[in-house]
Amino acid sequence: MRTPPFNLHLPTTVSEAVQISAELRAEGRETDWIAGGTDLLPNYKWHLNTKSDVISLARIEGITSVSMTEIGAMARLSEIADGGEAHPLIAAAARKVASSLIRNSATLGGNICLDTRCFWFNQGEDWRSSIDWCLKCDCGTGADCRVIVNQNELCVATYQADLAPNLMVLGAAIHLAGPEGERSLPICEFFKLDGMTRNVLREGEMVVKVTLPDEVGQWQGEYQKLRLRESWDFPEAGVAAAWRLGGDGTLAELKVATTALESIPRLHDQEVAPIIAAGWSGEESITALAKAIQQTVKPVNNTAFPPNYRKKMTRVMCERALAQLSIN
């Protein structure tokens, strides 16, 4: 299936990109950013919410760097995974994204801003017309959501990107640029319900980079991913955990986040806090925490695996991710 025709713009600086987008919108045209294109182009080929103008970030210089504390929005996942510069947890998570060929194109910014997915939505146009569309791409029909029916306002499509939970547990901040200038916020505050809103990006605003705290090197972590085929499938559930050990080798701080279970990735401080407060007891604490997280996540039936299985696997993956903390 071919994409509908669109005009491609290739700015070379962030400010030029923001300006082009503002000018086009002033003319009443709609725009999308494109980074690696590995998410946007399949969606365009399926004629999902396409725009008349697409602004490529590929020629913008200075937003491709990768280091322990800073990753540019246009850094390719292959570089993050295998370049040896990124935090080991981020590198390991990047290595689990899609296939090596896709990682050669895919970027950090595109991964964070990945469109939410749903098996009623990521389909060809004929297929979707046969079910009379759905809310997220209703083609002007006012169609209802096919997953949670009779409500007509909420899309519960699933956020299936791998990097966000790992950036969350390492305390990353995200830096944005738009027509109203630049702003930064903790990445935990970047995502916003529902499956159509996705995040706090305003019209014409883009992600420029992600930064990590200076002491991120003291944090270790583990990312567990459930997927259909190991070679390239999207996560069906993902659990990221990161921890810092104190001078005496005992657990000083712990963060856990999940992805691919809801419309946004989620940091589980609420579930972690009472367990840490009760005193870390290794295996017992892990079991209790894994159960608590399993109970709080609410997957719906719109990906390859049934929600119950994804929920159960969330507990199992939580235990696996934390296995290194089972003693002390």
Place this chain on the structure above:
Amino acid sequence: MAADEHVSMIPAASKVGWSAEVNGRGFGDEIESGAILLDVLRDQVGTLGVKRGCDMGTCGCCTVIIDGVARLSCLTLAGEAEGCEITTVEGLATGHHLAPIQEMFSECGGSQCGFCTPGFLLTSAALLAKNDSPSDSEVKSAIDGNLCRCTGYQQIVESIQAAAEILRSDAKSKDGTAAQMDPHPGLGAGDAGE
């Protein structure tokens, strides 16, 4: 309701000039502004060795090498590859000398129906250009985005390892004759070697 009512369409795509170095030769033409590289390579450049499999990033049949990196042409905007060096399967051989990776795919059974083969050849060529002694697991992770429904992959891994062996030796090719720009080796005036 008509399926096309909702698509935010522009009447027709604007055209832009485009040029790139495809298989060592300069190519220039007008393309649609938002054209996909796969379409430009097949429909305008004429390199039909670039296969359209899924058109969605899942099969690897459309792989080409852009400035040394193996990329999926079905998910690459032509505009972004402007001015780049692009290698398709047509660009691997030197005259009638197949590249080692091509020779070994044919010798070790790395290709059966052949539809996936151009993609595998280019992914492997890009791997071997960077690393001429990959481990089996490095080979497998390099080809994890290429699907083959025929071979079962074992022969493909063997072909890549056999090609790596040739590249590590000084021979570079098993064919001892001089490479000539003959598209039909063996049909011409006795230049097929031996």
